[in-house]
Amino acid sequence: MNSLGKFSITPQESLDFARASGDYNPLHLDPVAARRTRFGHTLIHGVCGTIRALDLLLRRRGSRSTLASIKVKYNKPATQGQELEAFEQTTDGVTRIELYADGTRCQVIDIEFAQSPAPSPSSSARLSACDADQELPLDLRIEDCNGVSGSVALGWNEALMTSLFPNATRHLAPAQLAVLLASTRIVGMKCPGLHSVFARLEIDFQAPATGTAARENASLVYRALSTDPRIDRVELELLCTGVQGRIEAFFRPPPVRQATFDQIATLVSGDEFCQQKALVIGGSRGLGEVISKVLAAGGAQMMITYAAGRDDALAVADDIGQNRAMPAVSPYNVLEGTLGKELQDFCASVTHIYYLASPTISKSDGKRWDRPLFTRYCDFYIDGLAMLLQQVMQHRDNSRELQVFIPSSVFLEQNIKGFDEYIAAKSAAEAYARCFEKNHRHCTVVAPRLPRLYTDQTSSIRNSDEQQTLTVIIDQLRQTSAMQNTALG
Numbered sequence: 485m486n487s488l489g490k491f492s493i494t495p496q497e498s499l500d501f502a503r504a505s506g507d508y509n510p511l512h513l514d515p516v517a518a519r520r521t522r523f524g525h526t527l528i529h530g531v532c533g534t535i536r537a538l539d540l541l542l543r544r545r546g547s548r549s550t551l552a553s554i555k556v557k558y559n560k561p562a563t564q565g566q567e568l569e570a571f572e573q574t575t576d577g578v579t580r581i582e583l584y585a586d587g588t589r590c591q592v593i594d595i596e597f598a599q600s601p602a603p604s605p606s607s608s609a610r611l612s613a614c615d616a617d618q619e620l621p622l623d624l625r626i627e628d629c630n631g632v633s634g635s636v637a638l639g640w641n642e643a644l645m646t647s648l649f650p651n652a653t654r655h656l657a658p659a660q661l662a663v664l665l666a667s668t669r670i671v672g673m674k675c676p677g678l679h680s681v682f683a684r685l686e687i688d689f690q691a692p693a694t695g696t697a698a699r700e701n702a703s704l705v706y707r708a709l710s711t712d713p714r715i716d717r718v719e720l721e722l723l724c725t726g727v728q729g730r731i732e733a734f735f736r737p738p739p740v741r742q743a744t745f746d747q748i749a750t751l752v753s754g755d756e757f758c759q760q761k762a763l764v765i766g767g768s769r770g771l772g773e774v775i776s777k778v779l780a781a782g783g784a785q786m787m788i789t790y791a792a793g794r795d796d797a798l799a800v801a802d803d804i805g806q807n808r809a810m811p812a813v814s815p816y817n818v819l820e821g822t823l824g825k826e827l828q829d830f831c832a833s834v835t836h837i838y839y840l841a842s843p844t845i846s847k848s849d850g851k852r853w854d855r856p857l858f859t860r861y862c863d864f865y866i867d868g869l870a871m872l873l874q875q876v877m878q879h880r881d882n883s884r885e886l887q888v889f890i891p892s893s894v895f896l897e898q899n900i901k902g903f904d905e906y907i908a909a910k911s912a913a914e915a916y917a918r919c920f921e922k923n924h925r926h927c928t929v930v931a932p933r934l935p936r937l938y939t940d941q942t943s944s945i946r947n948s949d950e951q952q953t954l955t956v957i958i959d960q961l962r963q964t965s966a967m968q969n970t971a972l973g
Contacts, residue, residue: 485571485582488540492567493528497648501532504644505665506636509621509672509680512564516792520739520769524844527561530682531668534593535649535661537570537581541595543651544572551660552598556685560590586856588849598690622677626711626735629675629718633707636669638662638724660689663727666704675708676718676735683717684732691728706731742773743954745803749781751958757965758783762836763827765789765816765872768797771891771937772840774957779838780804780811782961787830789816791841819863821871823879831879838889839869847902854905861909865890866916873920885926889964890917892931930964 493501495513502508510517511527518526534556542549562568562585571582583591624632640662645653652661664687671682705723712718715734722729757779764779766772767788776788777800786804788811790797797813804811814826818841823831843864848854869890880886893910895903917929937953 485573485580488537488544488570488572488581490567490569491536491540492565493532493536493562495526495564498526498528498532498564500644500648501529504639504641504648505529505531506619506639506669507531507665507672508619509678512672516795519792519844520796521736523561523563524846525563528564528566529668529672530556530558530561530591531664531685532648533562533568533583533591534685535652535664536568537583537591537593538595538656539649539652540570541572541579541581542655545655547655549655550598550657551687551689552596553594553688553690554596554664554685555594555687557592558590558682558684559592560585560588561681562590586854587852619673621673621680622675623679624675624677624735626676626713626716626718629708629711631708632675633705634674635703635705636666636674638666638702638704639669640665663687663689663704663722663724663729667722667729667731670704670706670720670722671731671733675706675720676733679736679738681734681736682731683734685729686731687722687727687729689727691726740770742769743777745777745781745807748774748777748954749807751954752778752781754781754783756782756962760784760836760965761830761834762786762838763789763830763834763876764838764840765818766791766840766842767838768793768800770840771934771953771957772838773800774953775838775840775889775961776800776811777804778954778958778961780808783808784836785809786811787827788813789827791815791817818868818872821868821875823875828879831876832881833884834876834880835885836887836889837872837876839872840891841868845903845906848905849902858905858909861906862912865909865913869913870916870920877924882924882926885928886924887964888917888920888927888929890929890931892933894933894935896933928967930967932960932964934960 498512502513507529511521512529513526515526566585568583568585568590571584573580577596579595581593581595582589638659640658645661667685668682671680703724707721709719709721717732717734720731720733722731760779762779762784764772764776764786767776768790776786780786788797788801790813794815801811801813812826812830814824816827841864843860846857848857873888890913892914895907896910899907914931917931921927921929934956937956
């Protein structure tokens, strides 16, 4: 295959594409919301990547063209800023474009060009400007999709499209590009909507013209053909003047809602952890949120830190503050490692540190060592921890006992394929913890190898649940507390 070139999509370009398409799904635009998904980062719109690849092809082709059909398989999403490379090969009149990111194939695009202009979806009506209002995506469940139908206008913003895709805008009919734009709006905003993942798109631009509604309104009509609750899959039919198509999409799990403080308080006595002055690094969600609530229910004095999720951290503190002393909340970026004045003051007498900072845990292809991924893990699990502890030791009375809790993983015992980099980084973190403990007489480091628990990163695992997470965390905190009491005794 021949390389067409490389590109990346910036956050601003994603916003411009949202304005051009009407797909304002927060997965593509809101870093804080995106971190609560299993992807952990803002992703480019799949269709944006498709049209950018088409743009590279048309730059090389250099002539006015008409699409006869396009089929796209979305294998893996790409993050904003990630470099993508497009490769092209034409066989028997079908041009295949493959998009790769870091050696992994993200999209497969099959294109057939028409010998003559195809019927225009807008032959009887002008394309309208894409809606300027940022509507909210529908929050549907798989059972809501049975028989669902609707339509979206074929919107067009000449200036934005020219800026984003100059060659595609120059060489393709706006109406054909408008159909592609409408497809991402359907998936990201209508069905599945908020929690969607685009999997497959097929469009025939030479279909017989049927019906009048789409023709008269210059809109793309969609209708759910089938749903499969077992895998959260929905298949949609697309209809427009001279256009027929299909979409395959999936529901991704919504952000995990951990147990409330009131629920946890029924499982923990009010004085179990009252001797602790605890610093929870990464207490805004996931295991950090659960640990924060358990400790607070047991009477601990606390400070919760966050890197990006300020609102999430404040929500945790507010939940606790309904029945216990409101924990302090402070920003802290483990990659920068700078303690603010409030954190310094708290650390002067801190007795327990719970270190829950983590990047998104990604499965690699297992075929080659992913050094950047390994480095990313080490930045959080080793360097970030080391910088934190170094500063804490500078601001506290080190003759007092300090217990550091850093969760490790059962993955180290199971050797699960595709997680070599994660396992290696966690192993190194355990080694660092042992060295730190050996070199600091009054410090104890606890690194339990926890099972996969119910968080945003594991929400797709159907056998994970809130109760299991609570049981494991409460038992573990009781064990570590007992270890310290024994040591002090």
